[in-house]
Amino acid sequence: MTLRSFVRASATKPSEPDPNIYTSLKSLQSMKFKATGFDFLPHQPINSLLAGRHMSKLRGRGLNFEEMRHYRIGDDIRTMDWKVTMRTGKPHVKIFSEERERNVFLLVDQRSNMFFGSTHKMKSVIAAELAALIAWKAVGSTDRVGAIVYNDSGAVPIAPQRSANHVLKILNQIVTMNHKLRVGAANDSQQGSFAKLFHQAKRLVKHDSLVIFVTDGYGYNTHSEEQFKVLCQHNDVVFCHVSDPLEHQMAELGKAVFSDGHNQIVLSGRDLELRAEFARDVTRAIEQFTDTARKYRIPVLKLNTVVPADYQLRKALSACRQA
Structure with a gap:
């Protein structure tokens, strides 16, 4: 190939999407080699002499x-x-x-509110990476893994199986929904997307399963709490709460410029009404999740868009056991 034809071919080849904005099946496959050093089991069996007198937030298999x-x-x-x-x-x-195997269900949020990131990765990308880490770990521990991947317009259920090919099927669905994310692309309400998620969860998740919910919590309401109550009655539930540092700091900013790649808007943190409203939204989303978790003894793993997902997951699970 001549230099001229190489340049021409390079110019016509579509550029790869930024991995911090959109995930890929290849990157989620590579998470298989990082799915080590963590699990969702207590350190000691229930009938061990070394087991403590207090209940673990992370229960083991039956x-x-x-x-x-x-x-x-x-x-x-x-x-x-x-x-x-x-x-x-x-x-x-x-x-x-x-028991040597159980069903692990991943509820993976890929709604438009997850398409946000200030300095490193989008929340949607971190959620996809967390799901990949947990899925690879589950099949490596002889567990069956299933999923419900949902966005603003629907929820796709995937029945649990135990194989590497099945994990790839789940990851491919996550990638498909992740690449549909666009600024201003949401057509449905957050409450509506939660309703579709729980409708599928009611059909798919029966009992004695581990349910891991990866989301930022926006759109959560009292009806959602009732659905979680039903889910917790016969299953172990874990919240993976993904947030971006800017969501907590935006109310303290001076002037900030936001862009979707075409248009720009300037917001001032000195606008007291804007600061108060934004702070209420962020605080409400976190507090509702925390209150529900406390009420039903659901562990909450707090994760962000800055630190690598595998490092955060190990650290969060370690802290959860010590709590």
């Missing part, structure tokens, strides 16, 4: 009853079956084994 046998030195007295012991006159303990 326990299956295996057998009844005579007590041996070193057995945990909490597993003693006192009825059998009284009837036989000899101490007996129940032996349980931990």
Whole structure:
């Protein structure tokens, strides 16, 4: 190939989208090698001698009853079956084994409100990377993984399976919705998109599953809380709350210029009414999530758009266990 033809080919080849603005299947595939050093299980089994007296916010898999046998030195007295012991006159303990697989469901937010980022990545990209990390970790731990990927106009359910190809199917759906994000492209309400999400969740998520909800929380309301209440009755739920530093700091800014690539608008942080309204929106979204989490003992992992997703996830899960 001559230099002239190379230049011509390079000029006509479509440019790759900025990876900080739009994710790609290749980048989400690469998350497989970063899905280490974290899990969604407590450090000790429930019947371990080293287990504490307090309930963990991150519960483990269920326990299956295996057998009844005579007590041996070193057995945990909490597993003693006192009825059998009284009837036989000899101490007996129940032996349980931990379930080796479960369903993990990812509820991944790709609405227009996630198409925001001030310095590094968009919230939508961080959400996609978090979903990829958790999906790869789940299948690596012999769990089945499913998903509901939703945007402003709909929610796509994907039934749980355990295979690398199935993870790629989930990631491809996330990429498809991620690339539909445009400034001003939303046609539906935030409440409407939540309703479609919960409609699919009611059909897909049954019981004894781990449900991980990756979102920024906007559009959350009292009806959403009722849906979460139902979801928490028979499942473990974890919130991954994604936010951008500018969302917390914007009310403190002086003058700021915002652009969608074509038009610009200048906003002043000195406008008291604007500052108060924006601060209320941000605070309301965070407080509603936090209040619901506290009420139903749902762990909240706080994540941002600046630090790499894998580092944040490890750190957040570690802090959650220590809380």
